[in-house]
Amino acid sequence: MKAGSLRVRLLLGAAVAVFLALAAAWLAMTLLFERHLEHRAEADLIRDGTQLAASIAVNKDGVPTLRREPDDARFAEPASGLYWQVSTQRGSLQSRSLWDESLPASAVAKAGDWSTRFVPGPFEKELLLVERIVRPERGGLDVLLQVGLENASLHRARDEFGDELALFLALLWLILSAAAWAQVELGLRPLSAVRNEVEALKRNPRERLSTTHAKEIEPLTRAINELADARERDLARARRRAADLAHALKTPLAALAAQSRRARTTGAAEAADGLDRAIAAANAAVDGELARSRAAAIRAAPTVSTSVALPLIDSIVGVVERTESGALLVFDVNVPDALTIPVAAEDLLELMGALIENAARYARRRVQINGSASLQQSELSVEDDGPGIDAELIAQAIARGGRLDEIGSGHGLGLAIASDLAEATRGRLALTRSALGGLKVSIAWPLAAADGATAI
């Protein structure tokens, strides 16, 4: 757990809050228990006092006497903590437990009802004292009746209760903290799911967070999705603008070609040649840049979509058959109807278009396009019966990590485009000699990258 993490903050917060609540509960309950003890003790003292009142008499000297002493043995034991005393202005009578001490005089005792107060008592102990004035005989003397109990016994009981309660509440605190931990874990679990989905989004910007999260997280996931949408739109716009810019250069290049031709007709052949070379170089650079930007776009946002290969290949062949070089060729397409490739349709169109057009340019009679899928990979290949590329040149290009457009056989740019696109779509491109005699270009997409590939 990281310091400052949400989990720690929630757990600490819960633990402290529960602790404070339990401490307050402990204090309140102890006080209430103490009050309860005092009330019980007061009731007991009043009961004893009432028994005493029933036994009081005053002799002719005005000194109180008792017809019968209270039963509680503590009244007979010196300094037991439980005392009584009856007194008149002429004398007093007290429990044996008071020994040579006496209860304090009272200015608050009333005749009608019991009064209760805490007073410093005998033996330097605080007392809970109940007292009242009684008059045993009509017209006789007033007798102050007092019964007291040492407060220490009450405090002892309160402290014992407080200790046991504290132990129980500490246990409760542990249980509640564990419950809070479980609650925090449960509460943060949707955030873990969001984190996993954000990781997936980081890997593939076309991913989106699912909409099945808890209601409280929904604004966050919605905001992240909107941010991802905005980012993807910006990227798409930037790519579109780059492509538009590249395309926009093509028409001025065509206009320059027209100027070159005009220059040639006016006799400036040398200038026209230079212009033509510049136009060809600029055109190749634009084509290469367009292909690279497409490959970069795929790398930046790898697609999860798949394409059925055959209709796309048929469309490409339909175009190439109309070109001068393709018109007299046989296109032998052996691709299963259901073969799918883990590449978006427009990217597969560019990739296979570059390869088939290239093959058509060099084929003598035939271009063969094969497709297959196994449990490990799906594969497409294009081969022709043309002159092919020298194996040594292929090996050199591959060995030195050079670009395929540097092969120099004329196959170059188409192969370089296909190679870039194959690599961007996690395909492996291989150049071999075809059984037809020419070049065979194969691209295999491993099954790990080809979830949608259909084994044929």
Next chain:
Amino acid sequence: MRALIVEDETDVAADIAQAMQEAGFVVDVASDGEDAWFRGNTEDYDVAILDLGLPRIDGLTVLRRWRSEQRSFPIIILSARNDWTERVAGIEAGADDYLGKPFEIGELIARVRGLIRRAAGHTSASIAAGKLLLDTNRMSATYAGRPVRLSQLEFRLLHYLAHQTGRAVSAGELAEHLYGAADPGDANAIEALVMRLRRKLDADAIETRRGFGYLLAGSGE
């Protein structure tokens, strides 16, 4: 020969027009899609060179309108957008060829001539053989009423077979007809071509007579 050049870039249009005139064409130039559509719809042209990025109406829409209005002259698309999605869209909209900018003017003229050559030279407009109907003007075909797009080679093979009423034609003879006597090619190429045609038309569209060769189904009836 009349050609319509549809191009909004004046320099490019003038260059093509000059080259076409030098090649013997009578040339009209339209600089926007609306003008192009009107001219193509009201005049008879032997070929049209059509830019896609046009003001008012884009080139692809003009092309689709012409084709939907049964204007069948050959069309070559000239476009700055040379990616395969655009090319396929152009051909599927009814264009006969596609050339990306910048281009060699010589290549453009050669392609225009090729298109005209393919579209012309047929005395009969159509040939029927069983379920197959060949349109020799557009070099297209229908099989059992369903339009089928054919390559030049495929069309020539079907055209040859259609003229051999009830006769099986050997692979060698077909190769000689398609590629010329000097370089007749290999029989495997013909076999691959026949297989591709069977896939496009119907598995039974071309019969194989063992030891004799190929013939169109129903051509002898």
